[in-house]
Amino acid sequence: MPSQDVISAAEELRNGGVVAFPTETVYGLGADVTNHAAVLRVFALKGRPAHNPLIVHVADESMATTVAGHWPEAAKALARSFWPGPLSIVVEKAELIPPVVTAGGSTVCVRCPLHPTALALIEETARPLVGPSANPSGGVSPTTAAHVRSAFPDLTVLDGGPCQIGIESTVVRFTDDGIEILRPGAICAENIEQATGLKATLFSHKGLERTLQSPGLLSKHYAPTTRTRIVFGDELLTVDLNRAVVLTQFDDPDIPHKIVMPTDAHGYAARLYDALRSADELQVDEIIIVAPTGDGPPGVWLAIADRISRASATDENGEP
Ligand code: TXA
Ligand code: MG
Secondary structure, three states: OOOHHHHHHHHHHHOOOOEEEOOOOOOEEEEEOOOHHHHHHHHHHHOOOOOOOOEEEOOOHHHHHHHEOOOOHHHHHHHHHHOOOOEEEEEEEOOOOOOOOOOOOOEEEEEOOOOHHHHHHHHHHOOOEEOOEOOOOOOOOOOOHHHHHHHOOOOEEOOOOOOOOOOOOEEEEEEOOEEEEEEOOOOOHHHHHHHHOOOEEEOOOOOHHHHHHOHHHOOOOOOOOOEEEEEOHHHHHHOOHHHEEEEEOOOOOOOOOEEEOOOEHHHHHHHHHHHHHHHHHOOOOEEEEEOOOOEOOHHHHHHHHHHHHHHOOOOOOOOO
């Protein structure tokens, strides 16, 4: 039996409401994918540009086949290896999906989240749910219910505790000769290659083409309001440490305002957004991120590098 909270949240969703829900990556802003007005409200709440399509959340692979016009063999292989889990798959969309969800495009991005509350909510609603990250557009994604409430105090928020992964899902799409990773995440190229036997390549990091292919992947994203910079090694010596807060992996007594970050990739990812939010609240002149390294999959470090470079980008085109 789902909890009373999930049952009433599902009812709210079936009545065209918007509800925030936890996933293993970040919290999402849920709405019934088939309800045009509810989906529009999600765009309005986030201040999200209409040209940026939403991810559709499903309870299992069979629900995914109802939102996809075509479900290729490679999608089957990925779903069987990684779902429920932090992988979003771009496929041709089904009629069922209103154009507002896909920003008028012919493809839909679909994922099955690895979180009991999210799965219970989708099952109880009995509909696929749109679920962009539950933050105002361009800001830092929320990894706790409190983060969501701080931006959307009037919204129903299902509290599923802190997100275990902490950065958004990997987004992939199929090409004629392989798989393109549009957004790196905890599931890496080598995991994807092993599961499908296809070559997986990271879509180019910058440039107009990327922006047009997946508009949400603008360079400036996941950004705190305080100016944020990445420094490498000795560059830290040039920073005015009295006016900055430093995200560092070493508990250096000479740094007055610091947040000590984990040294393993999964731990770092899980902590990153909460650290950026805490740093932002200190209202210093600058947030300094010391370029991280450490144990764990190189692909997860790559996803972390992607997020911190966006957090520190200074304009929408990523040209500092
Ligand atoms: O981990 C996640 O994916 C979280 C949780 C809540 O599930 N959701 C999330 O959604 O990050 P959002 O909307 O903040 O990011 C979705 C990304 C955007 O960059 C968007 O441009 C891209 O996926 N996207 C959505 N539909 C697409 C499509 N049809 N083709 C290419 N990219 C698409
Ligand atoms: Mg987002």
